[in-house]
Amino acid sequence: MGRAPCCEKEGLRRGAWSSEEDERLVEYIRRHGHPNWRALPKQAGLLRCGKSCRLRWINYLRPDIKRGNFTADEEELIVRLHQSLGNKWSAIAAQLPGRTDNEIKNVWHTHLKKRLDDERKAVGGGGGRQQTRKQSKAKSATAAAERETTPGRSSSATSGGVTCSTVTESAAPVSSSSSADQAAITSACHGHHHHQQQHLAVKEESFSSAEQPAAIDESFWSSTDVTGMMNLGDMDEELSLAGSSSARSEDMEFWLKMLLEAGDMRDLTVL
């Protein structure tokens, strides 16, 4: 049986968001939260589908987004986490407060992957030729074409075949990561452990419902440029005041613990 599309396609705007749309969305969420993304655009008077609104909010408009260049620490953490977790961008993002999975994904594909590839070539003198964007896009198109003819979920499978061309890209799933990988995540996580404990809750939707906005400094919202104006320390305080907790963060903590423990055990067996 078919699923209803997430939104009716007719008459809805697509593409880049205007500042007016941004303001509308921010203003609406400020007032009402976002209990229902599907209904939100209609209620907010936006000609967008709910999915688009959600994405815009999560990746750009949320007040706890940290924008700007990634620090060396952040990049290193991404690399290490990617070695252990693979392309689990949301899991990686959960360890980088203020960063979105989309942003991390972009950084990985545009900077880190290339850098690692270069380093690998410098060290090992090989690892395959770097794929150009053109080639990559051409392959993507081919993959997309293949997808048309292949039933079932193929987006990840085909793209996996395309993009997992480097050693790093083909990082094993968690269950089969090497002890080196585990050590990597262990050290990465230890290095940021305190930070993470503090911020695990931050990744969770800060204003997932209307009960939160009261905790938000109104002056923040009066500004058009809503990004980067609230520092994370403030967010932590607000969240802890609000007693925010989340199943997802707990899940993350749980799996992180499992990973760490597994890593420790592996290390022991190796020793």
Next chain:
DNA sequence: AATGGCGGCAACCGCATGTTC
């Protein structure tokens, strides 16, 4: 100055998963 190529990033697409009824 014109232009073509490339990199970076925001946004879209479609499937997976969770939730509700």
Next chain:
DNA sequence: TGAACATGCGGTTGCCGCCAT
């Protein structure tokens, strides 16, 4: 119990600006 619906996630695409020629 299972269908319908909502949300999350990862891969991919398209646009725009920068830079080399």
